[in-house]
Structures are given as structure tokens and as C-alpha cells.
Amino acid sequence: QKEVEQDPGPLSVPEGAIVSLNCTYSNSAFQYFMWYRQYSRKGPELLMYTYSSGNKEDGRFTAQVDKSSKYISLFIRDSQPSDSATYLCAMRAGGTSYGKLTFGQGTILTVHP
Amino acid sequence: DAGVIQSPRHEVTEMGQEVTLRCKPISGHDYLFWYRQTMMRGLELLIYFNNNVPIDDSGMPEDRFSAKMPNASFSTLKIQPSEPRDSAVYFCASSRTSGRGADTQYFGPGTRLTVL
Numbered sequence: 563q564k565e566v567e568q569d570p571g572p573l574s575v576p577e578g579a580i581v582s583l584n585c586t587y588s589n590s591a592f593q594y595f596m597w598y599r600q601y602s603r604k605g606p607e608l609l610m611y612t613y614s615s616g617n618k619e620d621g622r623f624t625a626q627v628d629k630s631s632k633y634i635s636l637f638i639r640d641s642q643p644s645d646s647a648t649y650l651c652a653m654r655a656g657g658t659s660y661g662k663l664t665f666g667q668g669t670i671l672t673v674h675p
Numbered sequence: 676d677a678g679v680i681q682s683p684r685h686e687v688t689e690m691g692q693e694v695t696l697r698c699k700p701i702s703g704h705d706y707l708f709w710y711r712q713t714m715m716r717g718l719e720l721l722i723y724f725n726n727n728v729p730i731d732d733s734g735m736p737e738d739r740f741s742a743k744m745p746n747a748s749f750s751t752l753k754i755q756p757s758e759p760r761d762s763a764v765y766f767c768a769s770s771r772t773s774g775r776g777a778d779t780q781y782f783g784p785g786t787r788l789t790v791l
Binding site for chain 2 (some may be wrong): 596
């Protein structure tokens with residue numbers, strides 16, 4: 563069993579829809595949670611970062627972490643065609659494991675006009 | 676800043692040949708990471724360095740893989756001998772210790788490796 567599970571999709575939605583992307587994990591030591599966005603033929607780029615449980619909002623994006631359920635989510639409101647990309651969740655433990663990220667498989671999202 | 680620079684962008688080689696991938700991190704960054712991405716396995720961390728010192732190489736798949744970081748501005752990932760199952764996109768990323776626990780890793784454009 564992988565430490566981080568993410569539904570690869572693909573997910574196709576109409577412009578303006580609310581998108582929900584999710585990851586589950588098994589390692590209770592994970593404390594830092596991130597979402598990276600990867601456009602086709604490009605490297606991933608950091609989109610959202612959350613420490614421990616709670617919500618974080620940035621414009622149309624909201625990241626949620628539920629450590630009790632070992633479940634994280636990314637919501638995209640008013641989705642745009644420019645949001646079409648692969649979204650990867652990533653996480654790591656605290657302490658000396660700085661830098662060692664474990665990524666989900668990635669979810670391919672297409673937003674059509 | 677030019678961002679993380681990787682070369683070559685594409686590499687096609689035959690099984691058994693040596694392959695060397697190169698990376699120049701962002702100036703001032705003290706962490707450097709090598710990842711491999713495939714459809715089957717996703718994005719996997721191979722090895723990472725802090726201040727040019729290898730910290731964790733537990734993701735390196737076999738002895739055929741080796742990585743070096745001779746100075747703060749250059750790193751190589753070498754595969755010798757290469758095999759078809761090594762075909763993947765290899766990413767280099769760098770980050771800077773912030774003290775806040777934030778992990779903004781900046782990725783390069785990747786090297787697409789095909790081993791025939």
C-alpha cells in the first residue's frame with residue numbers, strides 16, 4: 563500500500579464548476595501538506611501549503627487538512643480552462659525529514675469552456 | 676533568476692549506455708532534489724542534498740544510479756548501464772531553508788529519458 567493515495571482521474575468539468583481533489587495517507591507522522599500543480603511538459607509548482615490540520619484559502623483555492631481522518635482536499639471555485647493541469651498532493655513529516663516529500667499519483671484535471 | 680536549469684531536455688539512448696543528467700539549482704538554495712516521474716509510479720524522490728552533502732538516497736533504485744553535487748551550483752545524476760525501465764522524466768528541484776518549515780521546491784523543466 564502506498565503512503566499517499568490519490569485518484570488519478572482524469573477529471574473533466576465545465577468552466578465555472580467547483581472542483582474537489584483529494585488525497586488520503588497512512589503515515590501519521592506527516593505534518594506538512596502541499597498541493598503542486600503541473601502543466602503538461604512542465605515541472606510541478608507549489609500551489610498551496612498547510613501545516614497540520616485546518617483550512618487555508620488563497621483566491622479561488624482552498625486547502626483542507628483533516629489529520630484525524632488522514633485526508634486532505636483542494637477545492638477550486640469558479641474553475642477556469644487555465645486550471646487544466648495535473649494536481650499532485652505532497653506531504654512530509656516534521657523534524658529531520660525536512661525536504662523529503664512524498665507525492666500522490668496526481669489527478670489530471672480538464673476544465674472545458 | 677533563470678530558475679532551475681536541467682540538461683539535456685531530451686535524451687534517447689540504447690540499453691547499456693551511460694546517461695548523465697545535469698542540474699543547476701537556483702542560486703542561494705541549499706537543498707537539491709532529484710525526482711523521477713512515470714505514469715505507473717508517479718513522482719518519486721530519488722536522492723536529495725543539503726549544502727552539497729547527500730542526506731537521503733533511499734529512493735535510488737539500484738547501484739546503477741549515482742548522484743553527485745561537487746559544488747553549490749551543479750549536480751549530476753548518472754545511470755550506468757541504462758535499461759529500458761529507466762525511461763522516465765527526471766526532475767531536479769531546489770529549495771532554501773526558511774526556518775518556517777515551508778517546502779517551496781522549485782522544479783526544473785525535466786529531462787525526458789528514453790532508453791531503447
